[in-house]
Amino acid sequence: MDKKFIAAVAVCVVALVAVATGTIFLGQKSSNIKTSSVELNMTTKDDVEAAQEKVAEFESEVASAADRVGPQDDSDADGYEGESNVVRADEKKEETTKKTGGVEANGETGEEVPDEYRGLSSEAAAQIDLLKFGKNTEMLWPVEGNIMIPFDMDSTVYFSTLDEYKTSPGIVIQSSQGTAIKAAAAGVITRLEESDEYGVCIKQALGNDYIATYGQITNPEVAAGDYVEAGQVIGYVAAPSKYYAKEGDNLYFAISKNGKAVDPLNHIVYED
Numbered sequence: 375m376d377k378k379f380i381a382a383v384a385v386c387v388v389a390l391v392a393v394a395t396g397t398i399f400l401g402q403k404s405s406n407i408k409t410s411s412v413e414l415n416m417t418t419k420d421d422v423e424a425a426q427e428k429v430a431e432f433e434s435e436v437a438s439a440a441d442r443v444g445p446q447d448d449s450d451a452d453g454y455e456g457e458s459n460v461v462r463a464d465e466k467k468e469e470t471t472k473k474t475g476g477v478e479a480n481g482e483t484g485e486e487v488p489d490e491y492r493g494l495s496s497e498a499a500a501q502i503d504l505l506k507f508g509k510n511t512e513m514l515w516p517v518e519g520n521i522m523i524p525f526d527m528d529s530t531v532y533f534s535t536l537d538e539y540k541t542s543p544g545i546v547i548q549s550s551q552g553t554a555i556k557a558a559a560a561g562v563i564t565r566l567e568e569s570d571e572y573g574v575c576i577k578q579a580l581g582n583d584y585i586a587t588y589g590q591i592t593n594p595e596v597a598a599g600d601y602v603e604a605g606q607v608i609g610y611v612a613a614p615s616k617y618y619a620k621e622g623d624n625l626y627f628a629i630s631k632n633g634k635a636v637d638p639l640n641h642i643v644y645e646d
Contacts (some may be wrong), residue, residue, distance in 0.1 A: 491564055491579070498599040502562050505581025513558040513641040514604055516588060517611065517625045519548035525637040535620040543635035544587065544628025551623050553611040555588055557602045558627070558642065565598050571617045572626045576608055584636070589626030590614060
């Protein structure tokens with residue numbers, strides 16, 4: 375409430391009481407008009423005192439309210455009082471949306487999350503938050519076999535089926551159809567997807583923004599949101615996609631952190 379408005383109301387009330395008091399006083403001087411008027415005047419003195427007490431109480435309440443309101447900037451009176459709060463709320467919502475990448479289904483706010491986390495339940499998101507994975511964490515081999523195509527993001531690697539050289543964000547491990555694929559580390563399955571190059575893929579959150587990708591899979595044993603232990607079977611090796619026809623049966627395995635490819639051999643021991 376504005377101080378100026380409160381003061382104006384107080385002045386109006388005091389003026390009305392003063393007018394009423396003057397009228398009553400004049401009535402007391404006219405005692406010979408009617409006996410009923412004399413009796414009325416005899417009772418109004420107490421009413422005036424009661425009214426004056428109420429005015430005093432009102433003034434006290436006005437002063438107390440003004441103290442609670444505190445000092446105001448005159449510029450606030452020209453605008454809508456809630457306008458600034460609405461703007462801040464919109465800005466906060468926009469900032470949260472930017473941080474979460476628009477992910478609201480799982481209830482997470484305040485932290486940036488990868489696209490792989492979209493649609494996960496709050497329970498799965500909570501499990502991911504508890505996972506611990508770092509640059510020194512060791513992993514299991516998802517399948518046993520030789521590396522046919524190594525990881526290399528600094529130079530190009532030859533792909534025989536494509537007959538071309540290009541960078542390789544993961545490793546291609548030689549295998550055979552039907553071989554069980556094991557989770558290389560504990561984690562939460564974030565999604566299953568299919569691509570022309572890698573066939574059916576399983577993506578797994580490892581913790582601390584690390585994501586593992588297993589490709590060329592058939593008969594997956596897991597679903598998005600599942601927690602898996604290291605060594606747990608998550609699927610089986612499928613027939614290779616047309617992009618790996620010459621390479622033969624294989625498992626594609628890749629790791630990334632915040633979307634940037636990481637050499638899987640930094641976490642699993644490989645011996646020639």
